[in-house]
Each structure stands twice: as structure tokens, then as C-alpha cells.
Amino acid sequence: MSAVQTRYPEAVIEADREVPIIRITRDFRATPAQLMKAHTDPELFVRWVGPDSISSRIVDWDARDGGSWRYVSSRGDEEFGFRGCFHTVSDEKIVQTFTFEGMPDHVALETLWFTDLGDGMTRLHAQSLCDSFADRDGWLASGMETGVNEGYAKLDGLLSSGEV
Amino acid sequence: MSAVQTRYPEAVIEADREVPIIRITRDFRATPAQLMKAHTDPELFVRWVGPDSISSRIVDWDARDGGSWRYVSSRGDEEFGFRGCFHTVSDEKIVQTFTFEGMPDHVALETLWFTDLGDGMTRLHAQSLCDSFADRDGWLASGMETGVNEGYAKLDGLLSSGEV
Numbered sequence: 001m002s003a004v005q006t007r008y009p010e011a012v013i014e015a016d017r018e019v020p021i022i023r024i025t026r027d028f029r030a031t032p033a034q035l036m037k038a039h040t041d042p043e044l045f046v047r048w049v050g051p052d053s054i055s056s057r058i059v060d061w062d063a064r065d066g067g068s069w070r071y072v073s074s075r076g077d078e079e080f081g082f083r084g085c086f087h088t089v090s091d092e093k094i095v096q097t098f099t100f101e102g103m104p105d106h107v108a109l110e111t112l113w114f115t116d117l118g119d120g121m122t123r124l125h126a127q128s129l130c131d132s133f134a135d136r137d138g139w140l141a142s143g144m145e146t147g148v149n150e151g152y153a154k155l156d157g158l159l160s161s162g163e164v
Numbered sequence: 165m166s167a168v169q170t171r172y173p174e175a176v177i178e179a180d181r182e183v184p185i186i187r188i189t190r191d192f193r194a195t196p197a198q199l200m201k202a203h204t205d206p207e208l209f210v211r212w213v214g215p216d217s218i219s220s221r222i223v224d225w226d227a228r229d230g231g232s233w234r235y236v237s238s239r240g241d242e243e244f245g246f247r248g249c250f251h252t253v254s255d256e257k258i259v260q261t262f263t264f265e266g267m268p269d270h271v272a273l274e275t276l277w278f279t280d281l282g283d284g285m286t287r288l289h290a291q292s293l294c295d296s297f298a299d300r301d302g303w304l305a306s307g308m309e310t311g312v313n314e315g316y317a318k319l320d321g322l323l324s325s326g327e328v
Contacts, residue, residue: 019184019296066224066232066249085230085249087261087271095271097251097261107251107259109273109293129273131293132183 008123011148013140020136024126026152030159032092032114032122038155038164039094039112046071047163048154051147054080063089069096084110098128106135172287175312177304184300188290190316194323196256196278196286202319202328203258203276210235211327212318215311218244227253233260248274262292270299 011026028035038044042061049056050073059070063086070083081101087109088095094112108128115123130136158164175190192199202208206225213220214237223234227250234247245265251273252259258276272292279287294300322328 021295060230066234066247068230068249070230083230085232085251085261087249087263088268095261097249097259097273099251104252107273107275109261109271109295111271111295127295129293129295131185131273131275131291 005117007121011145011152013145013148015136015140020130020133022128022130022136022139024124024128024148026124026148027117028122028124028152028156028159029120030122030164031120032116034159034164035114035122035124036091036094038158040089042071044158044164048158049073049147049151051150052154062086063094065089106130106138108135108139169281171285175309175316177309177312179300179304184294184297186292186294186300186303188288188292188312190288190312191281192286192288192316192320192323193284194286194328195284196280198323198328199278199286199288200255200258202322204253206233206235208322208328212322213237213311213315215314216318226250227258229253270294270302272299272303 008025008027011024014023016023038048040063042058046056046058054073054075056071056073059072061069063069065086065088067089068085070081073080073082083099083101084097086094086096092113096110098108098110099106108130111127113125115125117123128139130139172189172191175188178187180187202212204227206222210220210222218237218239220235220237223236225233227233229250229252231253232249234245237244237246247263247265248261250258250260256277260274262272262274263270272294275291277289279289281287292303294303
């Protein structure tokens with residue numbers, strides 16, 4: 001008998017039933033350390049984050065406990081700012097706040113961690129906690145899956161080309 | 165006819181029914197600016213935070229968007245560390261993360277704001293968002309109300325003596 005293990009070559013984006021959380025699960029051909037680097041190195045991060053239609057630049061980035069971050073994404077003449085603070089940055093986990101500056105009263109608490117699956121594969125787990133179901137469901141209805149999927153596809157490319 | 169308005173001379177600590185949030189409501193004889201100062205000035209903050217049985221000292225404190233904070237409370241030979249980062253510090257609101265260092269995997273997102281009630285009174289609203297009901301209910305069962313009530317009574321004293 002062989003164990004059948006679910007794989008996530010595409011991101012699965014789920015709404016938790018009990019609490020106002022969005023959960024994302026996605027497998028990568030990478031080590032946990034490579035995925036951590038892709039999320040903490042600002043030069044790498046802006047090369048893959050978000051949908052293909054935007055480009056991003058770092059404004060502030062201090063990836064350590066108590067540090068903060070801000071980046072701006074551009075599409076044509078439009079600019080979208082995002083900012084937050086890093087509560088925890090360890091080898092295993094990132095906990096940070098997240099705000100789209102266009103809706104400054106909406107603050108999410110994000111947690112990111114990785115599971116080594118063996119065979120060169122690692123599973124990314126991301127959790128975004130909002131303070132209401134309305135806020136959480138607004139994010140889910142915003143088209144966020146395009147940015148998640150296109151962003152992770154770019155990260156796949158950086159990993160396969162050896163740039164991470 | 166006169167409007168009857170509920171007053172909160174003692175803190176009301178409530179568990180939200182829908183989401184894993186603790187809500188605290190408490191009235192003070194103070195202006196919103198005085199209450200904001202009592203929460204952002206580190207020298208003032210350590211004079212009132214927590215139960216009467218402890219004393220606290222600031223280790224890190226940078227009360228601005230993207231800053232961080234850490235304080236240590238002592239009771240006899242025991243020390244308890246608390247830390248987090250400030251997501252938002254404005255005239256109206258503080259949004260910050262909160263961790264008791266004895267349970268580093270539990271991170272809450274706290275929001276604090278004030279309502280001017282007139283007649284020299286201001287209402288404090290505090291919200292702590294956890295990522296599970298178990299975590300939230302653990303805080304409620306921890307005896308936190310002692311620290312809340314004794315801390316706010318000390319703050320009443322600082323306000324009435326003109327020290328804030």
C-alpha cells in the first residue's frame with residue numbers, strides 16, 4: 001500500500017468556516033530556506049509578488065522581529081501602496097501585519113510557515129486573519145487569486161532558474 | 165425626556181459571539197489626547213499597566229507606524245516579557261501586535277480607540293483579535309481582568325493627580 005498525499009501545484013485559497021481567516025496552501029520545488037529567502041529578501045520579493053500586470057518597488061524593508069515593510073505596486077499610472085510590520089521573522093515562520101493603503105482601516109494579521117515534504121518539495125502555508133467576516137469576504141471577492149497564482153508562478157520561475 | 169446613556173466606570177470585558185475577539189470598554193475622566201498619551205508615552209505607560217502585584221520596565225518603545233515595543237513585568241523573582249509592533253499610531257487609534265513571550269506562538273492583533281463623551285469623559289475601546297476561539301478563551305480564563313481593572317484604576321489615579 002502506498003500513502004496518497006494531496007499535492008498543491010496551484011494555490012488553494014480557502015475561507016475558514018469558524019473564524020475570519022483566509023488560508024492559502026501551495027507546493028513549491030524548493031527548500032523551506034529558499035521560500036523563506038524569497039519572502040524576506042526585498043530584491044527577490046518584488047520580482048515575484050502580485051499579478052503579472054503590476055511591477056513593485058520596495059520603499060521600506062526590515063525583515064526582523066519588530067521591523068516594518070512597505071512596497072508600492074504600479075500598473076500604468078496607478079500606484080497601490082502596501083505596508084505593515086514584522087512581528088516575527090524566524091527560520092520557520094513570518095508573522096506580520098498587512099494593510100492595503102487604499103483601505104487603511106483594514107489591517108490583517110498574516111502568518112506564513114513552510115513544511116518540508118521531502119523529495120525537494122516544500123509546502124507554503126499562509127493565513128490572513130481579519131477582524132470581521134465581511135472584511136475577510138471582501139478580500140476573497142477582490143480578485144486576489146490572480147495575484148496569488150501569477151505571483152507564485154513567477155516564484156516557480158525564479159526557483160527553477162536558480163535565482164533563489 | 166432625557167437620554168439614558170450607559171457608563172463604564174469599571175471595565176467591561178466581553179467575548180464577541182461571532183469572531184475570536186475580546187472587547188474592553190471603559191470610561192475615564194480624561195480627554196482622548198490624555199488617554200492616547202497614557203498609551204504611547206513609555207514612562208507613563210509602565211506606571212499604570214498591569215495588576216498592582218507587578219512592576220514593569222520598558223525595554224524597547226518606538227510608538228509610531230512600523231515601530232516596535234517590548235516591556236518586562238516583574239513580581240518578586242519572576243519576570244514576564246511582552247512584545248509587539250505598532251502597525252498604526254495616530255491621534256485617533258493604535259493598532260499593534262501583542263505577544264506574551266511565555267507563549268510566543270500566540271500573537272494577537274490589538275486595536276485601541278477613544279470616543280469623546282463630553283463633560284470631560286472619554287470612552288476607551290480595546291479589541292484583541294486572536295486566530296482561534298480556543299486562544300481567545302484561554303486569555304479570558306487567564307485572570308486578565310485583574311490586570312485590566314487594577315491597571316485602569318492606577319491610570320485613574322494618574323489622571324486625577326494631573327500626572328497625565
